[in-house]
Amino acid sequence: MHSAEETEEPGGYQPWSEVTPDAARRLLVAAVDAFAERGYHATTTRDIASRAGMSPAALYIHYRTKEELLHRISRIGHDKALEILSTAADGPGGAAERLAAAVRSFVRWHAAHHTTARVVQYELEALGPEHRAEIVALRRESDAAVRRILAEGVEAGDFDVPDVPGTTLAVLSLCIDVARWFNTAGRRSPEEVGELYADLVLRMVGARQK
Amino acid sequence: MHSAEETEEPGGYQPWSEVTPDAARRLLVAAVDAFAERGYHATTTRDIASRAGMSPAALYIHYRTKEELLHRISRIGHDKALEILSTAADGPGGAAERLAAAVRSFVRWHAAHHTTARVVQYELEALGPEHRAEIVALRRESDAAVRRILAEGVEAGDFDVPDVPGTTLAVLSLCIDVARWFNTAGRRSPEEVGELYADLVLRMVGARQK
Known part of the structure; x- marks a missing residue:
């Protein structure tokens, strides 16, 4: 299940466009999908990094904890x-x-x-x-x-x-x-x-x- | 956090009274609390048995899987x-x-x-x-x-x-x-x-x- 919520809306609002750089935004979108699918407590930062095609170490550059996401x-x-x-x-x-x-x-x-x-x-x-x-x-x-x-x-x-x-x-x-x-x-x-x-x-x- | 939802209501309806024996009912109430608190995917049958004060083996007498609960x-x-x-x-x-x-x-x-x-x-x-x-x-x-x-x-x-x-x-x-x-x-x-x-x-x- 991958969310289609990254796409631009008719109103011109680009969801998550406030999140930069691109890697931080990709991690946030991955976190939304993981939390929605499995729940916050069943999701690890490793799961989120993996969904975003990144390493756990790359995640920690942008977010210190899962709670911060x-x-x-x-x-x-x-x-x-x-x-x-x-x-x-x-x-x-x-x-x-x-x-x-x-x-x-x-x-x-x-x-x-x-x-x-x-x-x-x-x-x-x-x-x-x-x-x-x-x-x-x-x-x-x-x-x-x-x-x-x-x-x-x-x-x-x-x-x-x-x-x-x-x-x-x-x-x-x-x-x-x-x-x-x-x-x-x-x-x-x-x-x-x-x-x-x-x-x-x-x-x-x-x-x-x- | 323990749910107060086991108590009798004014209408006389006893929640979970349809679940017998008592051990099966206690496990169900424990499962509700655990799922509500941590989510289904973050909860193990061991967590549920432990909340009910029972062993995992005792749980399997009543429910074969977490999904059955x-x-x-x-x-x-x-x-x-x-x-x-x-x-x-x-x-x-x-x-x-x-x-x-x-x-x-x-x-x-x-x-x-x-x-x-x-x-x-x-x-x-x-x-x-x-x-x-x-x-x-x-x-x-x-x-x-x-x-x-x-x-x-x-x-x-x-x-x-x-x-x-x-x-x-x-x-x-x-x-x-x-x-x-x-x-x-x-x-x-x-x-x-x-x-x-x-x-x-x-x-x-x-x-x-x-």
């Missing part, structure tokens, strides 16, 4: 999530448009990068305490971006949401779980799932029909 | 899911009442048994081909139970659902992902999450206000 993957994934959600929250339009944009974009990312997203979501416990604290802080910021859109929609009379924190949690959870079930061989494209979910989320928040 | 866990989890959803689908009341009952009960199970549910959901790929086919068939039946409630609600004019298969997938996904984020130390009880989610799902299907 996981942290780098988790950090990049969480930075991307926060960027997607903040961009939508700060974007143009009313709360309904911004919420729909957030959901569309967040779902597309979790569908297109489902292998990476699974590692990011399911291996949090394997991070060391400091790294985990850093990632938890990023997750709180992502949560706050969505909560803000909901609160603004309620304030403007566009949404009817009795429980803003609980609904925020449900919206994010719905989007994140796309990474678990999404199948590139399935009937729906990332864009189609994004459209469906944007509609379902607007219903969840009782968005006023225009 | 995973299959047993997955089968019990999927049987329970189907039972919950079928009971709700076949229950009394209109589509909205039955859908709310399905979501409440399915969410409560995923919250209360989040450790088991994570293993059941995240380790499907580790099942052998025959076992995986059996589990996929059970998942289709669970999906069909929810799809049936939605279709009946649309038929009766109680729901407005443009995409019944897609919305079914989203409803199940929302409930299943509770297992990922639910925290027994968190602010919400399984019952509270079940109530919130039943309301959100009725909104997703455009349930007619009574």
Whole structure:
């Protein structure tokens, strides 16, 4: 199983392009595939180096530990999530448009990068305490971006949401779980799932029909 | 980390009570904990026996392979899911009442048994081909139970659902992902999450206000 997640997306974002040099990027992609396939604890740095066609010694030039690889993957994934959600929250339009944009974009990312997203979501416990604290802080910021859109929609009379924190949690959870079930061989494209979910989320928040 | 999922629930359901004798049950509970903590591939039958306070030889009396343990866990989890959803689908009341009952009960199970549910959901790929086919068939039946409630609600004019298969997938996904984020130390009880989610799902299907 080799992930196809290295390829360029329509939006022009080149996954992992932030990782240089090339050898460090190849090792990160190999780590994502290995962690997704066998789990973090069953993967050795030797496995990762071997998947990248490199020696264990070459790996240690770029990453001191296996946990450093996981942290780098988790950090990049969480930075991307926060960027997607903040961009939508700060974007143009009313709360309904911004919420729909957030959901569309967040779902597309979790569908297109489902292998990476699974590692990011399911291996949090394997991070060391400091790294985990850093990632938890990023997750709180992502949560706050969505909560803000909901609160603004309620304030403007566009949404009817009795429980803003609980609904925020449900919206994010719905989007994140796309990474678990999404199948590139399935009937729906990332864009189609994004459209469906944007509609379902607007219903969840009782968005006023225009 | 030891799971608290062996304890009896308010409903009187004793988790794993279907597994006898006691030694086989203890090994299954140990396997759930080990798989959840380290992942299936990083866990050995020796680890599982040791967690259960037994010898590897004693384990082989009950389970021939590690995969047999995973299959047993997955089968019990999927049987329970189907039972919950079928009971709700076949229950009394209109589509909205039955859908709310399905979501409440399915969410409560995923919250209360989040450790088991994570293993059941995240380790499907580790099942052998025959076992995986059996589990996929059970998942289709669970999906069909929810799809049936939605279709009946649309038929009766109680729901407005443009995409019944897609919305079914989203409803199940929302409930299943509770297992990922639910925290027994968190602010919400399984019952509270079940109530919130039943309301959100009725909104997703455009349930007619009574």
